[in-house]
Every structure is written in C-alpha cells, then in structure tokens.
Amino acid sequence: MIELIDFGKDYGAFTAVECLNLKIEAGEMFGFIGPNGAGKSTSIRYLATLLKATRGGGTVNGYSVAKDPMNVRHSVGYMPDNFGVYDGMKVWEFLDFFAVAYGIPRSRRKAVITDVLELLDLTYKRNDFVNGLSRGMKQRLCLAKTLVHDPPVLILDEPASGLDPRARLEVKALLKELRKMGKTILISSHILTELADCCTSVGIIERGQLLMHGPIDEVYRRIRKNRILQIKLVDNFDVGLSIIRSEPSCIDVDFEASRNLITCELQTDDDGVASLLEKLLANRVRVRSYAEKDPTLEDVFMMVTKGLVT
Numbered sequence: 001m002i003e004l005i006d007f008g009k010d011y012g013a014f015t016a017v018e019c020l021n022l023k024i025e026a027g028e029m030f031g032f033i034g035p036n037g038a039g040k041s042t043s044i045r046y047l048a049t050l051l052k053a054t055r056g057g058g059t060v061n062g063y064s065v066a067k068d069p070m071n072v073r074h075s076v077g078y079m080p081d082n083f084g085v086y087d088g089m090k091v092w093e094f095l096d097f098f099a100v101a102y103g104i105p106r107s108r109r110k111a112v113i114t115d116v117l118e119l120l121d122l123t124y125k126r127n128d129f130v131n132g133l134s135r136g137m138k139q140r141l142c143l144a145k146t147l148v149h150d151p152p153v154l155i156l157d158e159p160a161s162g163l164d165p166r167a168r169l170e171v172k173a174l175l176k177e178l179r180k181m182g183k184t185i186l187i188s189s190h191i192l193t194e195l196a197d198c199c200t201s202v203g204i205i206e207r208g209q210l211l212m213h214g215p216i217d218e219v220y221r222r223i224r225k226n227r228i229l230q231i232k233l234v235d236n237f238d239v240g241l242s243i244i245r246s247e248p249s250c251i252d253v254d255f256e257a258s259r260n261l262i263t264c265e266l267q268t269d270d271d272g273v274a275s276l277l278e279k280l281l282a283n284r285v286r287v288r289s290y291a292e293k294d295p296t297l298e299d300v301f302m303m304v305t306k307g308l309v310t
C-alpha cells in the first residue's frame with residue numbers, strides 16, 4: 001500500500017534522508033520511529049506529495065507519488081506534525097472546507113461531516129469555533145479532516161504529540177478502530193511506548209537511515225539475545241555488582257540505591273541468565289528477586305541505535 005524505493009532527500013548540501021526502502025502492506029499499522037531530526041517528516045511529506053525526492057521515489061495505493069500525485073492525494077489522509085486551523089471557522093465549516101476540496105458532492109457532505117464528528121467524538125462541538133477548542137480537540141479535529149474523503153491510507157505525523165495521557169489513549173483507541181475499518185496507517189513518533197501496543201510493524205530511522213524494519217514480533221525476536229535483568233539483592237551489593245560487571249556478556253549495569261535494584265543488560269541466552277544467578281548465590285550474595293524484563297520499544301530503539309542489534 002505504501003512503498004519507498006531508494007528514496008533520498010537533500011536540502012541544499014544537507015542530506016536529510018540518505019536512501020530509504022520501505023514497504024507497508026494493506027491493513028498494517030506501521031510505526032515510524034526515530035529521534036528529532038531523523039528524517040521522519042521529510043519521508044512523510046514526500047508520501048503526502050508535498051516534497052520532491054532528490055533520489056528514488058515511491059508509491060501509495062499503487063500510484064506513483066511523482067507521476068500521479070492527484071490519485072495519491074485522494075488515497076491519503078495526511079495529518080502534519082504542525083497543523084493550523086483557520087480563524088473564524090466553526091468545526092463543521094472546517095470539515096466542510098476539506099470535503100469541498102476533496103470534491104465530495106454537496107448532497108453527501110452533511111452526512112460525511114456528521115459521521116466523522118461522531119467517530120471522533122466531536123459531535124457536541126459541531127458549532128463551536130475551531131480556535132476555541134483545546135489542543136486535544138484540535139488534534140482530533142485534524143484527524144477528522146484526514147477522514148472526510150474516506151482514504152484507504154492514513155499518514156499521521158506525530159498525531160499524539162503534546163497530548164495529556166488520557167487524550168493519548170483516546171487517540172490510540174481511535175487508531176485501532178480505524179485499522180479495524182481496514183485503513184493502512186503510517187504513524188510517526190519519537191515516543192516509542194506510544195506505539196508499542198498498536199503497531200503491527202515498525203521502522204527505526206536515525207540520521208536519514210532505516211536501521212531496522214519489520215513486523216513488530218520479528219523485531220522483538222531479533223533483539224531477544226539482549227536480555228534485561230532486574231535483580232534485587234538483600235545485601236552484599238558491592239560483591240553482587242562486581243560479579244555482574246565482570247560477566248563477559250554484560251553490556252550495561254545500573255544500580256538504583258533507593259530501591260536496591262540492579263538493572264543489567266546481557267548479551268546471552270537462557271543458560272547465561274541462569275548461570276549468573278548461580279554465581280551470585282555461590283558468592284553468598286543473597287538475592288531477593290531475579291526477573292527478566294520484557295524489552296520495550298524504548299529498549300529496542302536504544303539497542304538498535306547503539307549498534308547492538310542489526
């Protein structure tokens with residue numbers, strides 16, 4: 001549904017995106033993850049037909065972004081990272097404006113607006129001025145406007161940024177709903193945990209290069225050789241820490257004195273994890289709890305960008 005082939009973008013002498021290859025199948029929710037300045041918005045703006053590629057290109061819904069931009073625009077609902085609303089416009093007028101722009105006939109516009117307002121839980125704000133809406137409501141309104149022409153693809157640039165935790169959960173629930181409706185969704189974020197439980201696949205981008213890309217289960221499988229252990233000791237912390245630090249497979253150790261908690265990252269298998277516990281006990285380090293922490297997307301990102309997983 002979305003494909004980038006050797007896509008690259010330079011701004012003058014600066015290369016924002018080097019050479020990006022990406023394939024997103026129909027019905028997927030793809031999380032485009034990377035720190036500030038990684039090149040997410042640049043790639044997204046290209047797919048939304050707002051930028052020209054310096055190298056390579058791409059397709060959306062089978063249409064070439066460069067050669068067939070009108071069909072791409074009809075296929076895509078695009079939500080930019082910085083969106084504006086027009087002064088003196090009411091909520092329904094804002095949506096009507098976009099419905100007209102997408103060529104939806106007058107006879108259908110009222111029903112379309114009613115439907116998207118309902119879906120986004122904004123019906124009660126129908127006659128309010130957009131400028132008087134809270135940030136969360138404006139964000140929902142912007143998402144509503146991406147849906148007026150019922151596109152099969154949604155490209156959303158940080159749709160939950162700046163929202164409070166409750167509004168974020170609402171956006172997530174809504175995205176899941178849209179996916180159930182059959183939409184293919186590309187969503188960018190630098191807040192990784194935000195995406196963990198709703199994406200089917202992810203791509204991790206840094207400095208214009210895709211470091212990892214694949215179904216979320218596969219990404220987790222690839223990083224399984226990196227184990228994160230959380231160990232609580234009763235006493236003998238110095239001995240415990242030095243045993244852990246001297247493990248050849250140990251990459252990182254952190255000690256939180258207030259909670260007596262050691263968190264360590266090991267590049268090992270089940271045997272290695274078990275033998276570390278044996279070593280601690282054999283050296284009279286009393287262990288209160290010993291648990292493996294499932295990696296979060298945050299951990300995945302750190303491992304990938306540290307070059308520990310490829």
Ligand SMILES: Nc1ncnc2c1ncn2[C@@H]1O[C@H](COP(=O)(O)OP(=O)(O)OP(=O)(O)O)[C@@H](O)[C@H]1O
Pocket residue numbers: 011014015016034035036037038039040041042043081190
């Ligand atoms: N119009 C432009 N002119 C010059 N440089 C630009 C332009 N747009 C983006 N850049 C640069 O390209 C790089 C990638 O920017 P981009 O906005 O694509 O990153 P991003 O991953 O979306 O970041 P963020 O999470 O902060 O939105 C950055 O170094 C940025 O400064």
